Amino acid sequence: MGSVNNLLFVNDSHEVILESIYTVRVKEAMNANPMRVAPDDTMRTAKNIMKENGLSGLPVVDGNRLAGILSLYDIMACYDNGSMDDKVSKYMSRDVILLEEDMPISFAINYFNKFKFRRFPVINKNKELTGMITARDLTAAMLNNINKQLQKYDKLNMRLSDPDPADIRSDTVIYRQFIVHKYDFENAGKVTSEIKKILKDRGIKQSIIRRVSIAAYELEINLVVHSDGGVLIFQLLPDAIMIKTQDKGPGIPDLEKALTDGFSTASEWIRSQGFGAGMGLPNVKRVSNDFQISSDVTGTEVKIKINLGNEEDESK
Amino acid sequence: MTFKEIVEHISCEIINKGNDFDTAVIENVSAGDMMSEVLVGDEDNRILVTALTTDQVVRTADIVEARGVILINGKRPQTSMKTLAEESGLTLISTKNNMFTTCIELGKLLGKCK
Numbered sequence: 001m002g003s004v005n006n007l008l009f010v011n012d013s014h015e016v017i018l019e020s021i022y023t024v025r026v027k028e029a030m031n032a033n034p035m036r037v038a039p040d041d042t043m044r045t046a047k048n049i050m051k052e053n054g055l056s057g058l059p060v061v062d063g064n065r066l067a068g069i070l071s072l073y074d075i076m077a078c079y080d081n082g083s084m085d086d087k088v089s090k091y092m093s094r095d096v097i098l099l100e101e102d103m104p105i106s107f108a109i110n111y112f113n114k115f116k117f118r119r120f121p122v123i124n125k126n127k128e129l130t131g132m133i134t135a136r137d138l139t140a141a142m143l144n145n146i147n148k149q150l151q152k153y154d155k156l157n158m159r160l161s162d163p164d165p166a167d168i169r170s171d172t173v174i175y176r177q178f179i180v181h182k183y184d185f186e187n188a189g190k191v192t193s194e195i196k197k198i199l200k201d202r203g204i205k206q207s208i209i210r211r212v213s214i215a216a217y218e219l220e221i222n223l224v225v226h227s228d229g230g231v232l233i234f235q236l237l238p239d240a241i242m243i244k245t246q247d248k249g250p251g252i253p254d255l256e257k258a259l260t261d262g263f264s265t266a267s268e269w270i271r272s273q274g275f276g277a278g279m280g281l282p283n284v285k286r287v288s289n290d291f292q293i294s295s296d297v298t299g300t301e302v303k304i305k306i307n308l309g310n311e312e313d314e315s316k
Numbered sequence: 317m318t319f320k321e322i323v324e325h326i327s328c329e330i331i332n333k334g335n336d337f338d339t340a341v342i343e344n345v346s347a348g349d350m351m352s353e354v355l356v357g358d359e360d361n362r363i364l365v366t367a368l369t370t371d372q373v374v375r376t377a378d379i380v381e382a383r384g385v386i387l388i389n390g391k392r393p394q395t396s397m398k399t400l401a402e403e404s405g406l407t408l409i410s411t412k413n414n415m416f417t418t419c420i421e422l423g424k425l426l427g428k429c430k
């Protein structure tokens with residue numbers, strides 16, 4: 001139970017933990033079809049079931065209705081003052097604290113914190129017993145859910161960092177992929193520096209390097225300040241440079257607006273970091289020979305091309 | 317104008333002497349705290365005037381090949397900004413003057429103000 005308490009009171013609980021506390025239902029965590037006794041069964045029967053199954057408590061069910069709960073303490077009381085041939089109904093507690101199967105496990109965690117019991121019966125909408133839940137069941141269900149969520153995140157990250165074969169042209173000279181994290185201001189701009197260096201080493205014309213850097217930087221910063229993280233892909237082709245960014249969301253609801261000079265959804269603190277003039281995407285468009293953007297709630301993709309040829313003819 | 321002229325005419329402190337401190341000829345000024353607004357312009361031989369003290373100023377200066385950065389209102393660079401300026405050989409100056417006064421002084425030096 002200690003571990004459950006700790007989970008609840010850790011202030012900086014990771015989002016994943018919080019999410020599992022609120023999304024996993026008692027039904028998914030409980031032990032369904034638990035061992036049970038009837039009110040008319042003897043205490044001996046109850047003791048044997050508990051002993052054989054290593055249980056410290058048993059629900060007492062009358063037909064489908066939960067009549068009470070029998071604990072080890074009740075068995076001990078019976079040893080001391082009664083006979084093992086007595087009926088369960090004589091010793092069981094009738095004041096039962098119940099959980100409903102549709103409650104999120106946050107309720108169950110609360111109950112374990114509030115009451116001293118080690119297990120709670122779970123009932124459905126018709127008030128029938130459908131399961132029992134222990135602190136151990138809870139921990140297992142949460143860990144399971146956290147695991148699943150993490151796997152999902154990993155897959156997402158992998159999908160983002162796996163090169164899309166459609167992106168790699170057979171004549172690609174250099175191909176680089178960079179992962180960019182949300183709100184990572186410390187590293188923001190490093191991808192652009194890296195790209196700039198590659199182009200300098202290749203002896204690319206200064207004016208082209210500047211245009212590529214502007215586009216890369218604006219797109220990189222947009223990933224940092226507006227997206228949930230993503231990748232920036234850089235490709236040097238014999239005749240052009242391509243940059244593509246792809247992120248995990250939340251998407252741009254109105255693309256036309258987003259491309260308007262001066263439109264920004266940046267918050268005050270982002271503005272205090274020097275971003276949010278609403279000039280980023282217009283800047284990218286201005287320096288590119290080809291500009292494509294698409295977006296939905298699963299993410300935004302921007303693809304641009306800057307030609308290596310004679311700039312005066314190419315760029316507008 | 318040169319950095320020497322700037323330092324003579326504007327009360328300021330040199331935080332980092334860039335590689336081209338003695339040779340650079342500055343022809344333009346970009347003033348503001350929004351990095352994309354700096355990136356809109358494509359003038360050469362610029363100096364940036366800003367109250368922003370983060371790495372991003374140095375990165376932006378690097379992209380537009382600005383010759384240097386003047387921090388206004390007595391702002392000091394964040395440690396990482398200073399380090400990055402040193403690494404990239406960018407001149408970094410701090411003045412107690414505000415944006416308006418700084419720009420007027422620079423304008424005078426450039427012969428763009430009376």
Ligand SMILES: Nc1ncnc2c1ncn2[C@@H]1O[C@H](COP(=O)(O)OP(=O)(O)OP(=O)(O)O)[C@@H](O)[C@H]1O
Pocket residue numbers: 218222223226227247249250251252258259263264265266274275276277278279280281282300351352353
């Ligand atoms: N990758 C992205 N994911 C989600 N929203 C985005 C993304 N990129 C841009 N946007 C949205 O489009 C708007 C306009 O982007 P743009 O880059 O032009 O301006 P900005 O980032 O707000 O400011 P600036 O680039 O001038 O610092 C943003 O405010 C944001 O709402």
Ligand SMILES: [Mg+2]
Pocket residue numbers: 218221222275276279280281
């Ligand atoms: Mg932007």
